[in-house]
Amino acid sequence: MLSKKTQYAFRALTHLVENYNKGPVLISEISKKKKIPLKFLENILLELKKAGILESKKGKGGGYFLKSHPSKTHVANVIRVVDGPISMLPCVSLYFYERCKNCDERYCGLHDVMEKVRDATLNILEKRTLQDLVV
Amino acid sequence: MLSKKTQYAFRALTHLVENYNKGPVLISEISKKKKIPLKFLENILLELKKAGILESKKGKGGGYFLKSHPSKTHVANVIRVVDGPISMLPCVSLYFYERCKNCDERYCGLHDVMEKVRDATLNILEKRTLQDLVV
DNA sequence: ATTAAAACCTACTGCTTTGGTAGGGTTTTT
DNA sequence: AAAAACCCTACCAAAGCAGTAGGTTTTAAT
CATH class of the missing domain: 1.10.10.10 (Winged helix-like DNA-binding domain superfamily/Winged helix DNA-binding domain)
Structure with missing residues (x-):
């Protein structure tokens, strides 16, 4: 949330x-x-x-x-600035990456699932901009 | 997270x-x-x-x-039980819905964006099961 | 029937984060 | 001189997070 x-x-x-x-x-x-x-x-x-x-x-x-035109600032950017990570796990975060203990990323099924979630999420949040918020 | x-x-x-x-x-x-x-x-x-x-x-x-075969329990279900809501806003949550104050859902751009994020996320988390975690 | 193993249950603790409030002082601009 | 952002410290209450403590109940083996 x-x-x-x-x-x-x-x-x-x-x-x-x-x-x-x-x-x-x-x-x-x-x-x-x-x-x-x-x-x-x-x-x-x-x-x-x-x-x-x-x-x-x-x-x-x-x-x-x-500072810039509303279409230049992405929703993802705002979230990262104020809240921090968007991903569900530190080990799949692009901007706040942290290795997870007791889990080898190469063989961690959860890692893979959360990577997909991250991609799907960012695919939206990095395309939508401030302009989209006022339509 | x-x-x-x-x-x-x-x-x-x-x-x-x-x-x-x-x-x-x-x-x-x-x-x-x-x-x-x-x-x-x-x-x-x-x-x-x-x-x-x-x-x-x-x-x-x-x-x-x-209780059931690993392929019967969805990743989304586990998250909801232990952590609670998956959505980024209460007003787009399916299982933990709450109206947001000072915001009319019909005209709230953020609402729309977060609805899309929710759909994209659930599209993954409600398909993947415990079985997928051990591959 | 007794005992030991195991899940079950309630409560508590310490720490951090969240969501603020209070009150000031500094700098820049009109 | 006034208006406004800027910047800082400190404080607070409530909630959530991560984990601990200790006792109760159920079951199976002896």
Whole structure:
């Protein structure tokens, strides 16, 4: 399951997609419109900025906005930034790989199954973008 | 990510598949062979029994064994019993559905994406069985 | 009938993560 | 000077995760 934090992230990003090319959007506006706790949202947006998904402008008239066109940011990317691994097992993760103990990957049936699941999942999440969220 | 508990469950089940039709297997044997903490394993096997995946026999000569043929128990079933939901959002879960707040499912883009992910995932996990784990 | 083996059951513990809240200070821009 | 993002520390309650402890019941062999 995605964490609430990730779900908040998607809701916030959706708002920024809807206001794409209309200049910076206040944190407080996103918080109000999407009903996300303000201070919590602050952290989330900062993370998304550090990850290169958002940009911000300080001072009066400042706020957050998408760094790239909505069709350029993939759903998978957002999940990885906020929640971490998408795979069901560490030993099949592409970005958060860890070897599993007591299990030889070459002969582990579960490994194979979860690899297939990963591929099927990423096939969707790496194609869908922020743009697809507002249709 | 699957919990360690679920991963233990699969390791234990794998052992029982390897010893299918050889009579009851001791918890302590599974624990030793698969390097799973004994008391923890006890709980896991009990859960799997209550869920109808395993059977047991008490007393001397007792132990655990698969209730049905390995090809009859699906990977998805095991995950649901031990870990719970497979979907990435409660609002797309088939077995653990919950409505999401502040989001109309009819117009929620994320909902649609996660529905696709669910279908792709289940398409694999509901076809693969315990038998596939030991190949 | 007794005893030992085994599953069964309940509860508990310690740790980490999640989902926040509180409150400030700093920097940049208008 | 004011507005806004930025950044930081600290704290909290609740839940989940991983595992442990210890006793109860059932069964089979003696």
